[in-house]
Amino acid sequence: MYNETTGLVKTTVLKEYVLVKFSCKCGNIIYDQSDFQSFKAYIVPEQDEEDLLRECSRGEENALDAFYNYSQAIYQCDKCARLILDVGDSFISFKPESKSYPTNLLRSVEGEKWKRQLRGRWTGKKGEVWWGFGVEDEGFIDTFSSKDEVEEMYFKVFKRLKSQNILRDSFLSIENTIVHTWPEE
Numbered sequence: 001m002y003n004e005t006t007g008l009v010k011t012t013v014l015k016e017y018v019l020v021k022f023s024c025k026c027g028n029i030i031y032d033q034s035d036f037q038s039f040k041a042y043i044v045p046e047q048d049e050e051d052l053l054r055e056c057s058r059g060e061e062n063a064l065d066a067f068y069n070y071s072q073a074i075y076q077c078d079k080c081a082r083l084i085l086d087v088g089d090s091f092i093s094f095k096p097e098s099k100s101y102p103t104n105l106l107r108s109v110e111g112e113k114w115k116r117q118l119r120g121r122w123t124g125k126k127g128e129v130w131w132g133f134g135v136e137d138e139g140f141i142d143t144f145s146s147k148d149e150v151e152e153m154y155f156k157v158f159k160r161l162k163s164q165n166i167l168r169d170s171f172l173s174i175e176n177t178i179v180h181t182w183p184e185e
Ligand SMILES: [Zn+2]
Pocket: 024, 025, 026, 027, 028, 077, 078, 079, 080, 081, 082
């Protein structure tokens, strides 16, 4: 949906998740299509803080509904540092007063200690290993030519992240079979 006032485009595709893609006024395209994104946060009005906490205390299932009910998504453009508020059927963006403002204002309060995911996959023709977007220790590698190369890279990264206590969870899939998971179930 194109908004005349803001010049922003909102595209939503309903599948398992709501996928959102829009362009910032600077021209940068922002994709909201996975969890744990470093450039997205949620704003909760102080007027609703107590109500949200009370509903959250009624159980995990309630908590998620309550969280989305009482919050608004906000994004930060990683090119121009604009803050962009999702107001339902459109976006409203706020331009920074200074060009030197950081572009990672919405990332985890844990900073570089944020616990990240690690994934490895080999399908017989190609493979990939990726971990931790939005932090210094991050990566996406898809230039593997064998299963052994994928395994070697996966376990190298696994050991490093685990030893530094910055690993959330991980799994390695070879030919559609999970051959390693952490934490173990
Ligand atoms: Zn921008």
